[in-house]
Amino acid sequence: MPLTRRHLLQSAAAAGLAPLMPRRLVAETTIGSGRLITVSDGNLVLPGDFIFAGMPEADLSDILAAQGIDRQRLTPECNVTLWQDGEQTVLFDVGAGSTFMDSAGELLGNLEAAGVSPEQVTVVVFTHAHPDHIWGLLDDFDDLVFPEARYLMGRAEWDYWWDPETAETIGTERQAFAVGARRRMEVIEDRIERFEDGAEILPGLAAILTPGHTPGHMAFELRQGNEATLIVGDAIGNDHVAFARPGWEANSDQDPELAARTRVALMDRLAQEQMPVIGFHLSEGGMGHVERTGDAYRYVPL
Structure with missing residues (x-):
């Protein structure tokens, strides 16, 4: 194996010359003969208004109090999905890397705990291009962290972040x-494979356009025989207000009205079909089910 700058960083960490990362998986299940796990990239630290600004405060307070959620400070998990079927090792998103937040960027150490090296990842599929999902594409030397992988992103999402006007209009x-997204996308410009809504991008893996959080956000239905799981990324961004009031507009979404419609449709489908769900920021590893409770929903972790 050729020695790269990333290997030098990993060796330094092992020798105690860099902070040791927690080695932990979060949740694990099987679909057919394949292994489906979530791997922690740490967590974010966000002001409550990042999500809650503009929501009805009285009703919001009741929802948060019932679930013990701090109105002022949120620490959502970041759970990267890994799928292995004996032929492919697929990552859904690549985490935040080392430059976004001190509380995130743990993916590589935790992949090691799962027995997976960066070179073993054969496919990287992006739900969207927010920092906690794509900034982990490059290491501290701007080399690709997953050098052997194919890279796949929905065409609408790629086009949005690739457009130089986005930086001027996004706020x-x-x-x-x-x-940050554009800088990383430039590195994989010649390697990216773009796909459309409804495409089967890998055997048994179908793309589903779930816009609103970002313009081209994608979810993915992973199906093996009569078993299936829906990987929703940030289309369902938390397990408190998003479930209790899925129709409320959230400040964390780039198009809050569209995102709310997308979220309601996903909740209806997941509850009706009792299909397992994996969400990047859902708690207890992000794997669970959706249950309908009256006119609202409830997240039931795996």
Whole structure:
């Protein structure tokens, strides 16, 4: 195996020359003969208004109090999905890397705990291009972390972040998102494979356009025989307000009205079909089920 700068960083960490990362998986299941797990990339630390700004405060307080959620400070999990079927090792998103938040960027150490090296990843599929999903594409030397992988992204999502006008129109609070996404996408411009809504991008893996959180956000239905799981990325972004009031507009979505319609449709389908769901920021590893409770929903972790 050729020695790369990434290997030098990993060796330094093993020798105690860099902070040791927690080694933990989060949740694991099987679909058919394949292995489906979530691997922790740490967590985010966000002000409550990142999601809650503009929501009805009285009703919001009741929902958050019932679930013990801090109105002022949120620490959502970041759970990267890994699928292995004996032929492919597929990552859905690549985490935040080392430059977004100190509380995130744990993916590589935790992949090691799963017995997976970066070179073994054969496919990287992006749900969308926000920092906690794509900034982990490059290491500290701007080399690809997953050098042997194919890279797949929905065409609408790629086109949105690739457009130089996005950085000017996305708003000052998200401008760094656009600049950071474009810088990383430039590295894989010649390797990216773009796909459309409804495409079977890998055997048994279908893309589903779930817009609103970002313009081209994609979810993925993984189906093996009569078993299936829906990987929703950030289309369902939390397990409190998003379930209790899926129709409420969330400040964390780039198009809050469209995102709410998408979320309601996903909740209806998941509850009706009793299909397992994996969400990047859902708690307890992000794997669970959706149950209908009156006119609302409830997240039931695996």
